[in-house]
Amino acid sequence: MKGEGKLGAMVLYIVSRCGGNRNFGRVMLCRLCYFADFGSYELRGESVSGTDYVLANGGPEPSGIDDLLVDLNRRKLLRASFHHGSVSYALQSVPDLSPLTPFDLSVLDRAISEYGGMNERILSWMSREDAPCAGRTPSEILDYSAVRLRDVRMSAVGWT
Secondary structure, three states: OOOOOHHHHHHHHHHHHHOOOOOOOHHHHHHHHHHHHHHHHHHHOOOOOOOOEEEOOOOEEEOOHHHHHHHHHHOOOEEEEEEOOEEEEEEOOOOOOOOOOHHHHHHHHHHHHHHOOOOHHHHHHHHHHOOOOOOOOOOOEOOHHHHHHOOOOOOOOOOO
């Protein structure tokens, strides 16, 4: 997978905003991508990244996220650091955010504002309880249209 396109820009934007946070790593990155993409779908009928999501053991993540992170690291756009069994990310250069629209950026900012300060365990639990994930099995592709069944606590209505 190439690091270009909307998912790559989305990941780089989230890292630019959250990379310095103590609780920010791969899990938090995946959950913020999930809440932004599914929030965008709820608001306008399309996700930010245009990618599928799968339910992993810990919660939802974008399909191909590991390959994307390796590619961004290889291309020196992103730096992964490992400390005591966990990974953190930092930008190595100014990201190209041109694939993202102003609406995309506002949804990303709102997802970061709503969920970026949470503990990754709580955020993973919340995402697994969200309608698109509830009742699904690991490795199953999530259905974006399930956002119509979201609990009001998870709803993105009112974000913009």
